Amino acid sequence: MSSDETEITYFRRASRWKYIVILLIAALIAIIIVSLNVGYAQISFGKILTILGKQVPLLDSIVDSSLILPSEAAIILQIRLPRIIAGVVVGAALAASGVVYQGVFRNPMADSYVLGVSAGAACGASFSILFGAGFSFFGLRIIQVAAFIGALFAMFLVYNISRVGPRVPVTTLLLCGIAVNFFLYSIVALLEVIAGDELHAIVFWLIGGFSNVLWSDIWAVFPFIAVGISISYFYARSLNLLAMGEETAQHLGLNVERVKQILLVLASLVTAAAVSLSGLVGFVGLMVPHVTRLVVGPDHRILFPASTMIGAIFLVICDALARVVATPFASTLELPVGIITMLFGAPFFILLFRKKKESYAL
Amino acid sequence: MDRNYIIATVVIIGVIVCGVILYAFYSGQTAQQLETLQNLVDDTNYKTSLDAIPEKIISLAPSTTEILYALGLDEKVVAVSDYCNYPYDFAAWIAEDKIKSIGRFDAPNMEVIASLDPDLILGTGGVQGATADTLRNLDYKVLILNPPNIAGVMQNIELVGNATGKTAEAATLINNLNSRIDAVINTVASAEFTPSVYYEVWYDPTSLWTAGSKAWQNELIEKAGGVNIFADQELEYFQSSAEAVIDRNPDIILLPAQGMGFGEPFWGTLDDVKARPGWSTTSAVQNEGLVQVDSDTIARAGPRVADIIEDLAEAFHPELY
Numbered sequence: 001m002s003s004d005e006t007e008i009t010y011f012r013r014a015s016r017w018k019y020i021v022i023l024l025i026a027a028l029i030a031i032i033i034v035s036l037n038v039g040y041a042q043i044s045f046g047k048i049l050t051i052l053g054k055q056v057p058l059l060d061s062i063v064d065s066s067l068i069l070p071s072e073a074a075i076i077l078q079i080r081l082p083r084i085i086a087g088v089v090v091g092a093a094l095a096a097s098g099v100v101y102q103g104v105f106r107n108p109m110a111d112s113y114v115l116g117v118s119a120g121a122a123c124g125a126s127f128s129i130l131f132g133a134g135f136s137f138f139g140l141r142i143i144q145v146a147a148f149i150g151a152l153f154a155m156f157l158v159y160n161i162s163r164v165g166p167r168v169p170v171t172t173l174l175l176c177g178i179a180v181n182f183f184l185y186s187i188v189a190l191l192e193v194i195a196g197d198e199l200h201a202i203v204f205w206l207i208g209g210f211s212n213v214l215w216s217d218i219w220a221v222f223p224f225i226a227v228g229i230s231i232s233y234f235y236a237r238s239l240n241l242l243a244m245g246e247e248t249a250q251h252l253g254l255n256v257e258r259v260k261q262i263l264l265v266l267a268s269l270v271t272a273a274a275v276s277l278s279g280l281v282g283f284v285g286l287m288v289p290h291v292t293r294l295v296v297g298p299d300h301r302i303l304f305p306a307s308t309m310i311g312a313i314f315l316v317i318c319d320a321l322a323r324v325v326a327t328p329f330a331s332t333l334e335l336p337v338g339i340i341t342m343l344f345g346a347p348f349f350i351l352l353f354r355k356k357k358e359s360y361a362l
Numbered sequence: 363m364d365r366n367y368i369i370a371t372v373v374i375i376g377v378i379v380c381g382v383i384l385y386a387f388y389s390g391q392t393a394q395q396l397e398t399l400q401n402l403v404d405d406t407n408y409k410t411s412l413d414a415i416p417e418k419i420i421s422l423a424p425s426t427t428e429i430l431y432a433l434g435l436d437e438k439v440v441a442v443s444d445y446c447n448y449p450y451d452f453a454a455w456i457a458e459d460k461i462k463s464i465g466r467f468d469a470p471n472m473e474v475i476a477s478l479d480p481d482l483i484l485g486t487g488g489v490q491g492a493t494a495d496t497l498r499n500l501d502y503k504v505l506i507l508n509p510p511n512i513a514g515v516m517q518n519i520e521l522v523g524n525a526t527g528k529t530a531e532a533a534t535l536i537n538n539l540n541s542r543i544d545a546v547i548n549t550v551a552s553a554e555f556t557p558s559v560y561y562e563v564w565y566d567p568t569s570l571w572t573a574g575s576k577a578w579q580n581e582l583i584e585k586a587g588g589v590n591i592f593a594d595q596e597l598e599y600f601q602s603s604a605e606a607v608i609d610r611n612p613d614i615i616l617l618p619a620q621g622m623g624f625g626e627p628f629w630g631t632l633d634d635v636k637a638r639p640g641w642s643t644t645s646a647v648q649n650e651g652l653v654q655v656d657s658d659t660i661a662r663a664g665p666r667v668a669d670i671i672e673d674l675a676e677a678f679h680p681e682l683y
Contacts, residue, residue: 041609074640075605209568330595332606
């Protein structure tokens with residue numbers, strides 16, 4: 001293949017990527033609108049549009065909201081919308097960092113929790129539940145701050161233990177991550193045993209969920225996640241090089257150790273911010289990148305943005321399902337979203353994988 | 363002399379007759395009591411047979427402890443759980459070694475139980491089901507009290523009375539409780555308005571839990587002249603959503619004052635509850651309908667059932683009290 005041809009196929013592919021991204025953005029918006037309609041309270045689509053329109057400057061003077069009950073406006077604007085936005089933010093964050101971890105480690109089992117981030121967050125959250133009652137940190141909930149700090153602390157611990165001179169070999173990093181994970185989870189288990197009444201709070205946080213999330217909780221983590229994802233995206237080419245092996249990447253001019261360092265810090269920051277908002281929502285960081293890879297291929301320049309959006313879509317759908325899937329049994333029954341992500345996500349992934357496993361490449 | 367013989371004979375015969383009558387009376391009663399002791403059927407339909415009135419009793423749960431003490435069995439209780447805190451400060455008793463602790467309610471210490479060699483063990487259902495099976499395999503006498511409703515509590519009190527030789531005390535206690543509950547029902551019957559009530563089991567950023575029609579609190583709310591906003595949900599305790607609460611617009615929000623038991627309440631302060639997103643539209647927040655209730659009394663299916671119904675009725679219908 002001549003270099004011209006390579007360039008032509010690249011541009012052909014790049015233009016296809018553009019369509020994929022546009023399609024996913026449209027799908028995300030559609031899912032958000034649909035899931036605004038999903039919930040216990042029966043609020044018509046027209047009313048939802050009116051409620052939302054009332055919030056838009058200029059439009060609010062034209063919109064007639066006289067038929068809207070205050071409780072309906074409260075349900076849409078203060079309960080459902082924050083939930084959905086939290087789903088978008090957390091889903092995007094977990095999936096994006098999942099792509100980075102799998103890319104850096106070149107390991108399909110690596111996920112956003114591999115560097116002890118989840119165990120660190122769980123540990124921090126449990127400590128704050130037991131001993132931090134009544135404290136707050138610049139108006140933020142102490143559990144959110146503690147989970148964030150715990151996650152970052154665990155990540156730095158793992159990173160520094162596994163450093164061999166200036167290098168951080170992937171194998172030692174993974175093994176240290178696993179060891180630190182076990183160690184920190186044993187502390188969580190210990191805290192659970194002595195927790196007494198606060199046991200409920202720990203257990204629910206470990207399952208994960210954002211049913212009663214506040215706008216202020218979301219704004220607190222949004223900057224970390226937005227900045228982390230944006231910067232990581234510019235390393236998509238570096239991730240492609242890393243996929244060929246660290247030595248090859250080094251020979252091709254990539255400062256492997258430095259890129260690894262930057263990407264792991266960014267991904268851990270993003271994950272820590274996400275789990276501090278939602279608790280430990282499982283499966284998203286591990287499986288969404290794989291599903292996306294099956295659909296768009298292994299090139300990180302499309303894999304990264306597509307995973308981010310599919311992660312957001314996936315979690316918003318799961319949270320909508322959590323609201324309604326149990327209602328045939330009892331009309332107001334909800335399930336924890338962390339259970340839905342695994343219960344519905346895993347069979348879906350297996351189905352997709354069975355169909356496409358021949359063509360699969362990391 | 364003849365007269366003396368006659369008197370002596372009459373006295374002797376009289377003593378013998380009295381003895382026979384008394385013997386017949388007491389042995390009959392003992393036989394009846396023994397039959398009661400040998401046919402104790404608990405809430406799991408398990409039949410327990412005791413050979414004698416138990417002298418050493420262990421209580422694994424707060425509600426069973428409350429029943430034992432309400433029947434005046436203070437001297438016979440040798441151990442309680444760490445969660446028992448009524449009618450006495452058992453934590454202090456345990457520290458002073460006045461009574462033993464079997465440890466956690468959900469994980470009783472088998473070695474402690476065995477070392478005390480109890481004649482009878484009382485426990486509750488749920489997490490204690492497996493414990494009961496283990497103890498029965500070890501040949502301990504275990505009664506599981508897991509009443510689904512108020513009538514079940516009365517049956518439990520009767521059962522414990524039968525098992526401990528306190529049948530009369532149990533009957534008195536049951537009559538007393540029933541008449542107090544009936545008094546409340548009569549009082550609230552004249553109310554013009556039945557408030558809708560949301561009972562909060564749990565609230566944190568991850569989830570909201572409440573009680574459906576199968577929960578113990580549903581009947582308490584009804585008897586006190588209110589209606590549970592989730593009475594149409596045929597569930598015990600379940601995860602629901604804030605939007606369902608707001609949509610069903612409760613007049614009263616019942617908050618367990620000490621959270622799940624002791625320590626800080628999970629819901630923070632009353633202002634925190636009022637400030638929850640969207641909750642300001644509910645009748646309860648707008649009309650000062652936030653009510654704190656004793657976490658233990660409302661959660662335990664025991665002899666304080668009349669207390670909590672009276673408290674709730676007062677909170678639901680202040681105009682009648």
